[in-house]
Amino acid sequence: MNIHTFLAPPAETARRTGPHDRIVLSSRVRLARNLRDFSFPGWAKKAERLTVVDLIRPAVEQLPELAGCFSESMDKLSALDKQILVERHLISREHAARGAGSALALNREETLCVMINEEDHLRMQALRPGLQLRHAWEAVDAVDSQLEQKLNYAFSLELGYLTACPTNLGTGIRVSAMLHLPGLVLADQINAIVQSVSKLGLAVRGLYGEGSEALGNIFQVSNQRTLGETEPAIVERLEKVLTQIIEHEDNARTNLLEQRPKILFNQIGRAYGILTNAHIITSKEAINMLSFMRLGADLGMFPATARALTDELFILTQPAHLQRLHTGKLSADERDLVRADMIRERLKTMERPTPPPPPAPSPAAD
Amino acid sequence: MKCCVCKEREATVHLTQIAGDKIQKLDLCEECARSKGVNDPTGFSLADLLLGLGASQEMEQAAAATKGGELKCPRCGFTQADYKKAGRLGCPDCYQTFAEGLKSLLKTMHKGPRHIGKAPEQLRRHLDFKRHLAQLQRQLAQAIETEDFEQAAVLRDEIKHLTAKPAPASAPRK
Ligand SMILES: [Zn+2]
Numbered sequence: 063m064n065i066h067t068f069l070a071p072p073a074e075t076a077r078r079t080g081p082h083d084r085i086v087l088s089s090r091v092r093l094a095r096n097l098r099d100f101s102f103p104g105w106a107k108k109a110e111r112l113t114v115v116d117l118i119r120p121a122v123e124q125l126p127e128l129a130g131c132f133s134e135s136m137d138k139l140s141a142l143d144k145q146i147l148v149e150r151h152l153i154s155r156e157h158a159a160r161g162a163g164s165a166l167a168l169n170r171e172e173t174l175c176v177m178i179n180e181e182d183h184l185r186m187q188a189l190r191p192g193l194q195l196r197h198a199w200e201a202v203d204a205v206d207s208q209l210e211q212k213l214n215y216a217f218s219l220e221l222g223y224l225t226a227c228p229t230n231l232g233t234g235i236r237v238s239a240m241l242h243l244p245g246l247v248l249a250d251q252i253n254a255i256v257q258s259v260s261k262l263g264l265a266v267r268g269l270y271g272e273g274s275e276a277l278g279n280i281f282q283v284s285n286q287r288t289l290g291e292t293e294p295a296i297v298e299r300l301e302k303v304l305t306q307i308i309e310h311e312d313n314a315r316t317n318l319l320e321q322r323p324k325i326l327f328n329q330i331g332r333a334y335g336i337l338t339n340a341h342i343i344t345s346k347e348a349i350n351m352l353s354f355m356r357l358g359a360d361l362g363m364f365p366a367t368a369r370a371l372t373d374e375l376f377i378l379t380q381p382a383h384l385q386r387l388h389t390g391k392l393s394a395d396e397r398d399l400v401r402a403d404m405i406r407e408r409l410k411t412m413e414r415p416t417p418p419p420p421p422a423p424s425p426a427a428d
Numbered sequence: 429m430k431c432c433v434c435k436e437r438e439a440t441v442h443l444t445q446i447a448g449d450k451i452q453k454l455d456l457c458e459e460c461a462r463s464k465g466v467n468d469p470t471g472f473s474l475a476d477l478l479l480g481l482g483a484s485q486e487m488e489q490a491a492a493a494t495k496g497g498e499l500k501c502p503r504c505g506f507t508q509a510d511y512k513k514a515g516r517l518g519c520p521d522c523y524q525t526f527a528e529g530l531k532s533l534l535k536t537m538h539k540g541p542r543h544i545g546k547a548p549e550q551l552r553r554h555l556d557f558k559r560h561l562a563q564l565q566r567q568l569a570q571a572i573e574t575e576d577f578e579q580a581a582v583l584r585d586e587i588k589h590l591t592a593k594p595a596p597a598s599a600p601r602k
């Protein structure tokens with residue numbers, strides 16, 4: 063099976079909707095599990111890793127949730143295939159670097175993805191568009207409950223599920239959401255939010271870019287602690303915090319519109335100008351500009367179709383996705399050209415942003 | 429500044445992360461940053477890496493404090509030095525081998541030292557059974573102490589009935 067024909071086209075994934083998807087791009091819950099009788103993948107010899115794959119892969123493929131799934135050994139995938147999967151946020155870069163002795167299973171809907179012999183024997187994740195942490199937890203919990211009947215998990219009464227790294231010990235759960243927070247960034251409130259969320263034992267980091275730099279105003283919030291707390295408690299805590307972040311982002315956008323509309327329109331107008339006119343654009347600049355265009359769409363400054371289009375371009379302008387559309391190997395410089403060409407072409411019929419009419423003065427002013 | 433993972437190449441990626449009330453700093457070379465999946469949404473290995481590196485120091489201190497000799501997992505042959513290099517353990521049994529060194533680390537890293545979340549169902553049934561039995565035995569002891577012999581007889585019957593049935597699952601290896 064070919065991963066390119068299996069994966070939904072970006073135009074389709076960009077149209078997937080969920081609660082609060084203006085701000086929450088996606089929800090993800092991941093469980094780490096290991097088999098009792100084998101060394102962890104990082105320490106196991108290749109023969110042992112192959113044995114583990116042979117044990118786990120059939121069990122995973124038989125799950126009703128994974129009927130018709132894409133299941134492949136990592137050595138059967140090309141470097142480009144793997145990079146595409148990384149750009150779709152389906153597998154980790156660490157997993158993409160693996161070959162024989164590691165495998166991957168992805169369901170038809172791209173809502174369940176199982177990595178075999180990544181850092182742990184099993185890393186299963188459920189994905190949902192928008193804010194749907196509980197649904198994602200229930201989905202991955204169900205998969206885990208079925209697998210535990212077929213596989214001998216490494217589990218200790220005291221420490222819970224035993225994982226290769228002590229940071230995942232206990233529940234082995236990582237609950238996370240990807241957030242688009244341009245309002246908080248423009249309002250200079252993002253650092254305060256990051257600080258206060260960090261104090262709650264949660265991690266915030268930029269999705270793209272390095273270090274503290276967050277490209278495209280996209281952030282990822284996740285739990286850090288996995289031991290000494292139940293899974294539903296972790297999910298609930300994260301959900302509460304996310305609800306608050308959503309509120310802050312909404313407020314930041316409203317305040318910007320009311321108090322500093324020119325700053326907002328300037329950013330969005332410039333983003334439109336660059337995207338529709340550039341002939342050379344790096345991935346970094348494209349992500350940053352697309353972020354402001356998405357914000358413009360949220361604020362009604364572009365037609366309703368603009369958001370799905372920007373989300374599609376977020377995916378399509380990534381290096382491997384660009385490379386896929388071209389036969390010859392593209393250098394980084396060449397990619398910047400074809401990226402700009404593609405964006406100009408896709409935005410050809412997109413009208414200039416129009417600032418929303420100022421809010422009518424309400425009779426009951428507060 | 430040298431990369432804190434390979435300790436060979438020059439560090440060009442400098443990361444600061446706040447986890448809980450701790451600020452962690454990490455300096456990596458391009459290569460290690462990439463291989464560790466820094467800023468990778470599906471990997472999260474940065475936090476793991478940071479905490480893993482902290483763990484190796486804790487384990488060293490613990491080993492030095494106890495006997496000074498280097499610990500080695502009898503099942504998989506994994507040593508503390510390996511942990512220092514990889515930030516990952518070798519096999520499930522390593523948690524027993526390195527229990528001492530991990531103890532304080534787990535405490536700072538996590539919310540509590542004991543797992544209270546999901547457990548495999550077989551084991552869960554076994555645990556419920558054990559918990560129920562212990563509760564009855566406590567009640568029985570209390571009944572005897574207060575010389576409530578009628579109640580004690582009822583409880584004794586109940587315990588006999590419960591233990592006559594085969595336990596739902598044998599205790600799994602810990
Ligand atoms: Zn390095």
Ligand SMILES: [Zn+2]
Nearest residue numbers: 501504519522
């Ligand atoms: Zn071991």
